[in-house]
Amino acid sequence: MDLFSSTDETTNLLPQDGIVHYYGVVFPKTEADRFLQYLLEHIEWKNDEAVIFGKLIVTKRKVAWYGDRAFEYTYSNTTKRALPWTKELLELKKVVETKTGETYNSCLLNLYHDGSEGMAWHSDAERDLKKNGAIGSLSFGSERKFAFKHKKSSETVSLLLEHGSLLVMKGETQKHWLHRLPPTKLSNKPRVNLTFRTIVE
Numbered sequence: 109m110d111l112f113s114s115t116d117e118t119t120n121l122l123p124q125d126g127i128v129h130y131y132g133v134v135f136p137k138t139e140a141d142r143f144l145q146y147l148l149e150h151i152e153w154k155n156d157e158a159v160i161f162g163k164l165i166v167t168k169r170k171v172a173w174y175g176d177r178a179f180e181y182t183y184s185n186t187t188k189r190a191l192p193w194t195k196e197l198l199e200l201k202k203v204v205e206t207k208t209g210e211t212y213n214s215c216l217l218n219l220y221h222d223g224s225e226g227m228a229w230h231s232d233a234e235r236d237l238k239k240n241g242a243i244g245s246l247s248f249g250s251e252r253k254f255a256f257k258h259k260k261s262s263e264t265v266s267l268l269l270e271h272g273s274l275l276v277m278k279g280e281t282q283k284h285w286l287h288r289l290p291p292t293k294l295s296n297k298p299r300v301n302l303t304f305r306t307i308v309e
């Protein structure tokens with residue numbers, strides 16, 4: 109047995125101040141291909157908007173938000189309302205809940221059309237999110253690098269998020285670490301990411 113395999117769910121990728129587990133590929137290729145196609149075609153993709161220094165910024169990356177109820181969720185100074193789950197999203201949620209041993213009541217989806225689109229350093233610790241709640245992240249499509257940076261020491265940890273893979277961030281990860289999806293010249297294909305979260309009211 110490979111003792112330090114990154115797909116071993118007991119291996120914490122962070123050296124301290126948080127917990128990140130990479131489960132590797134959790135869907136067979138044909139199933140992952142089918143989910144990618146479904147997500148590209150049937151999710152209600154919208155341009156992501158942010159208000160930065162009072163200016164409205166519209167990103168190329170597209171987003172969608174689904175949940176148990178029509179939750180309102182605020183980030184980057186804009187408010188979004190969750191859509192009701194689809195059958196397929198509930199199927200994916202079930203897989204993430206079973207594998208991670210956690211429950212979730214909402215999901216933020218991101219569509220990166222190609223490697224020119226990414227997401228800048230941030231942490232997911234908005235007011236609406238459960239404090240230290242687990243975030244389960246599924247990736248479909250183009251394989252992309254994902255990186256963590258410690259807020260104080262600037263230490264970084266990075267990994268590749270494969271087609272059909274699962275990652276979980278939990279404990280104090282959001283409090284102490286930033287994460288990002290760097291843009292890359294290595295990809296000209298789309299990627300869809302789903303982050304399952306817990307919203308508190």
Ligand SMILES: O=C(O)CCC(=O)C(=O)O
Pocket residue numbers: 216218227232245247254269287289301303
């Ligand atoms: O695309 C990813 O893998 C990460 C997305 C992310 O960090 C987020 O939605 O907050």
Ligand SMILES: [Fe+2]
Pocket residue numbers: 230231232287
């Ligand atoms: Fe994030």
